[in-house]
Amino acid sequence: MKQRVKxxxxxxxxRKLAKTAVAVSRENEERYHKLIVEMFNGFAxxxxxxxxxxxxxxxxxxxxxxxxxxxxxxxxxxIIGKTVLEIQPEIEQHWIDTYGKTALSGKxxxxxxxxxxxxxxxxxxxxxxxxxxxxxxxxxxxxxxxAEEKLRxxxxxxxxxxxxxxxxxxxxxxxxxxxxxxxxxxxxxGRDATQERCYNAVFGLDxxxxxxxxxxxxxxxKGSYExxxxxxxxxxxxxxxxxxxxxxxxxxxxxxxxxxxxxxxERRLRQAHKMEAIGTLAGGIAHQFNNALYGITGTxxxxxxxxxxxxxxxxxxxxxxxSARRMTHLAAQLLAYARGGKYQAETIxxxxxxxxxxxxxxxxxxxxxxxxTDLPRDLFKVKTDLSQMQMVLSAVLTNAxxxxxxxxxxxxxxxxxxxxxxxxxxxxxxxxxxxVCLAVSDNGKGMDEETRKRIFEPFFTTGFEGRGLxxxxxxxIVKNHAGWISVDSELGHGTTxxxxxxxxxxxxxxxxxxKTPIKKNDQPKPEWIKGTGTILVIExxxxxxxxxxLILERLVYHVLETRSGQEAVEVVNTFEGRIDLAMLDILMxxxxxxxxxxxxxxxxxxxxxxxxxxxxxxxxARDLLDAGAEDFIQKPFMIAELSExxxxxxxx
Numbered sequence: 001m002k003q004r005v006k007x008x009x010x011x012x013x014x015r016k017l018a019k020t021a022v023a024v025s026r027e028n029e030e031r032y033h034k035l036i037v038e039m040f041n042g043f044a045x046x047x048x049x050x051x052x053x054x055x056x057x058x059x060x061x062x063x064x065x066x067x068x069x070x071x072x073x074x075x076x077x078x079i080i081g082k083t084v085l086e087i088q089p090e091i092e093q094h095w096i097d098t099y100g101k102t103a104l105s106g107k108x109x110x111x112x113x114x115x116x117x118x119x120x121x122x123x124x125x126x127x128x129x130x131x132x133x134x135x136x137x138x139x140x141x142x143x144x145x146x147a148e149e150k151l152r153x154x155x156x157x158x159x160x161x162x163x164x165x166x167x168x169x170x171x172x173x174x175x176x177x178x179x180x181x182x183x184x185x186x187x188x189x190g191r192d193a194t195q196e197r198c199y200n201a202v203f204g205l206d207x208x209x210x211x212x213x214x215x216x217x218x219x220x221x222k223g224s225y226e227x228x229x230x231x232x233x234x235x236x237x238x239x240x241x242x243x244x245x246x247x248x249x250x251x252x253x254x255x256x257x258x259x260x261x262x263x264x265x266e267r268r269l270r271q272a273h274k275m276e277a278i279g280t281l282a283g284g285i286a287h288q289f290n291n292a293l294y295g296i297t298g299t300x301x302x303x304x305x306x307x308x309x310x311x312x313x314x315x316x317x318x319x320x321x322x323s324a325r326r327m328t329h330l331a332a333q334l335l336a337y338a339r340g341g342k343y344q345a346e347t348i349x350x351x352x353x354x355x356x357x358x359x360x361x362x363x364x365x366x367x368x369x370x371x372x373t374d375l376p377r378d379l380f381k382v383k384t385d386l387s388q389m390q391m392v393l394s395a396v397l398t399n400a401x402x403x404x405x406x407x408x409x410x411x412x413x414x415x416x417x418x419x420x421x422x423x424x425x426x427x428x429x430x431x432x433x434x435x436v437c438l439a440v441s442d443n444g445k446g447m448d449e450e451t452r453k454r455i456f457e458p459f460f461t462t463g464f465e466g467r468g469l470x471x472x473x474x475x476x477i478v479k480n481h482a483g484w485i486s487v488d489s490e491l492g493h494g495t496t497x498x499x500x501x502x503x504x505x506x507x508x509x510x511x512x513x514x515k516t517p518i519k520k521n522d523q524p525k526p527e528w529i530k531g532t533g534t535i536l537v538i539e540x541x542x543x544x545x546x547x548x549x550l551i552l553e554r555l556v557y558h559v560l561e562t563r564s565g566q567e568a569v570e571v572v573n574t575f576e577g578r579i580d581l582a583m584l585d586i587l588m589x590x591x592x593x594x595x596x597x598x599x600x601x602x603x604x605x606x607x608x609x610x611x612x613x614x615x616x617x618x619x620x621a622r623d624l625l626d627a628g629a630e631d632f633i634q635k636p637f638m639i640a641e642l643s644e645x646x647x648x649x650x651x652x
Contacts, residue, residue, distance in 0.1 A: 042138030290614030380503030395470030403444025
């Protein structure tokens with residue numbers, strides 16, 4: 001009896017435990033179901049369908065949650081009870097095999113999957129909860145995949161840029177070790193310097209660069225600077241930026257651009273602007289100088305007219321004329337530098353010009369100096385002013401001879417050349433096209449770099465070379481002929497001056513047919529030609545006006561004086577008599593000669609105008625001549641020269 005009671009008690013306990021287990025199981029199932037339904041991850045439970053060999057080949061959907069529907073685009077009503085192959089017949093066998101391997105192993109497996117319906121990517125965790133079931137949990141990783149793809153594209157783009165760029169690029173760590181070096185840098189350094197110290201690999205230094213801005217980069221700042229690389233003597237512009245990592249480390253990206261050619265161009269442009277500024281100053285000085293000289297030379301002419309037979313006075317006048325001519329020549333050189341005056345430009349062959357000119361000026365080189373020539377017959381023609389080019393050649397030969405000590409040799413050579421887009425960087429402001437290059441080389445002592453840079457500056461000289469205005473004038477003349485002049489020299493290795501003149505397409509004249517022969521020193525004594533008529537002088541400088549008035553009166557002209565443009569306009573409108581000619585200065589205190597001229601012609605259309613100025617014919621004077629002015633005379637001039645022009649314009 002006791003045994004039966006004990007047995008009943010045990011069965012009661014078992015029933016209670018069974019009920020409890022069922023309740024717990026039901027509770028767990030409900031909790032599990034709620035978890036599956038409400039979780040953000042997609043969930044799918046499959047029944048495993050095997051073939052006769054027991055190998056899984058398809059999977060029937062038993063349960064999916066709402067997140068699965070949202071992620072895959074597949075609806076519960078359309079898939080429950082159906083197999084994977086029925087819903088997605090195009091699914092790759094790879095995934096079927098992967099699911100089967102997971103189901104057979106009983107071990108969880110993680111992999112990525114893609115839904116063609118929604119074009120989304122998933123991180124899938126697969127496991128087998130029962131021997132005949134297979135479950136998958138999906139996590140949407142589309143955003144991560146997109147970010148990874150963007151990152152891959154960015155890396156490819158970054159790498160492509162780094163590989164293709166001509167600038168050198170480095171990434172180096174806080175201990176100055178190179179983490180990345182692009183091909184351009186490898187080519188320059190000659191090796192892949194990864195893991196080397198940047199200051200040693202890039203600059204050949206044994207310790208960090210004194211100019212390094214890594215401390216600023218560590219603070220998140222960008223920086224840039226320029227420097228001369230001591231390993232190859234080239235200039236670089238370096239831009240440095242910070243690269244921050246998730247672990248807090250910071251590296252530096254440095255991009256080095258070779259700006260050596262840019263620096264050279266900047267120096268050339270600065271030099272050109274400097275020469276232009278000096279040219280403007282030189283032109284102003286020469287103008288004032290010529291006005292003052294006109295007062296001297298005009299007074300000398302008047303003295304000669306007053307004392308024609310006084311030998312003592314003639315001797316004094318002769319000495320004054322010599323000094324005046326030297327001063328006039330200096331002013332002409334200043335103007336040649338400032339304006340380069342092409343007074344009578346003609347089409348010539350440089351070969352013919354040099355053959356005729358060198359014998360006349362070769363004395364400038366000295367008797368102990370040999371002058372050799374190389375003058376081909378097929379040179380392009382150029383358009384140039386003969387007397388101006390004679391001045392250039394004389395200055396260059398004199399400059400070469402001064403560099404000799406005792407005997408030496410000078411070589412004068414010409415050749416045809418082309419300036420292209422690739423080579424025009426060496427010739428600032430020249431156009432591309434055909435040119436003739438005139439090169440004058442000597443084997444003298446040469447020049448240092450500082451002297452070479454300043455050789456074209458007016459009045460620049462050194463203790464032993466004695467340069468003054470000759471090369472400055474040559475610079476101005478060549479520049480005004482749309483050409484280029486350069487000097488290559490090194491101490492102890494001589495000097496070469498190269499002059500580039502633009503070639504012309506068609507021959508318009510030959511040197512032997514030139515209207516203006518090369519000037520020689522033997523000139524006949526000029527004659528003063530008297531005339532009649534009324535001349536209006538428009539000049540603001542008192543001394544110039546006084547001398548002009550005296551000269552014109554000696555030539556028996558009636559003179560009207562005006563000291564401004566407005567006064568001249570009033571005179572031509574109100575003077576009742578005839579005015580035969582106006583002598584018009586270019587610079588007036590109230591208006592320019594270019595503004596005065598049309599007003600004069602409007603009032604008196606038949607009025608003849610002689611432009612006279614301390615400046616050369618090029619510039620404002622040329623504009624007046626193009627507008628219709630009859631002639632030009634440059635101060636200082638001789639009375640005979642003025643009287644000859646007046647005779648041609650209004651008769652004797």
